[in-house]
Structure formats: structure tokens, C-alpha cells
Amino acid sequence: MAITIRAAQxxxxxxIALVSEHLGYTSLSPEESHANLIALLDSPVDKVFVAQIGGRIVGWIHVFFARRLASNSFxxxxxxxxxxxxxxxxVGRMLVQHALAHQLGQYRVRCNESRKEAHTFYESIGFKRSKVQHVFGAVSDNK
Known part of the structure; x- marks a missing residue:
């Protein structure tokens, strides 16, 4: 069956929200998911591509440009x-290849340490493990 890759609309x-549920991304309402997609589509630094089989979306990729002050951007x-x-x-390989072909430069991806299949996938398509890091979160309350 033919796989088609195209820019998201x-x-x-x-x-996209239904596909996202398969990695546990279910905390957004349909309205929030739609608003997020619109913001990404309107952004000059974000790209979203979808993969379709028989007209049905079976995957997506979101790529963004990460500008850095003291190191190379990527x-x-x-x-x-x-x-x-x-x-x-x-499908995943085609989505990544499509993104790399449309946005030339250095690429990075962060994977949760528990997603061993994702680590294996990225290594199989040429990504190299470069470091392990901790991710910290905070909420700013500007009242």
C-alpha cells in the first residue's frame, strides 16, 4: 500500500489527535489540539508533516528550529x-527522511528513557546517541 507524506493542514x-493517543498524548481537548496545530502551521520555525495510507493519517512528525545563543542552532x-x-x-522512516529533506541542517531528537523502541528506531536511521540529560519543569506564576 502506498504511503503519502504531505504538509499537515x-x-x-x-x-492527528487520534494518532497522538497511541503515545499517551491525551490530555488536550479537541479544541486545544486544533489550536496547537494552527499555531504550529502559522509558525515560521515549525513544520508538521503527516503520513497517509489510503487517505487515512497513520503518522505525523513535528520539527522545529531551535535557535541557541551560545551554541550552534539545530x-x-x-x-x-x-x-x-x-x-x-x-512510515516513521519516511516521515523523518521527508523532514530532513525539507529542512537541511543538524537534527536532534529527545526520547524518554523508557521508550527503548524509539531509541532503536532512531539509531537504525542514522541518529547517534549524544548525551543523557535530566528535564526539569516549572510553572511561572506572574500575578
């Missing part, structure tokens, strides 16, 4: 999800 937000894969029933068919 605002009308894809619901299908592109980062902010998310990559492929439906479980289509994994192993080259």
Missing part, C-alpha cells in the same frame, strides 16, 4: 508518532 487536527524533532498497526512498514 488545519483540517487534520482531529486525526532542528529538533518535537514529536513523531505512527499508529501501532502500521509500524514496521517504513
Amino acid at each position: 488545519a483540517s487534520d487536527s482531529q486525526e 532542528y529538533e524533532i518535537g514529536g513523531l508518532v505512527v499508529l501501532p498497526d502500521t509500524r514496521g512498514q517504513g
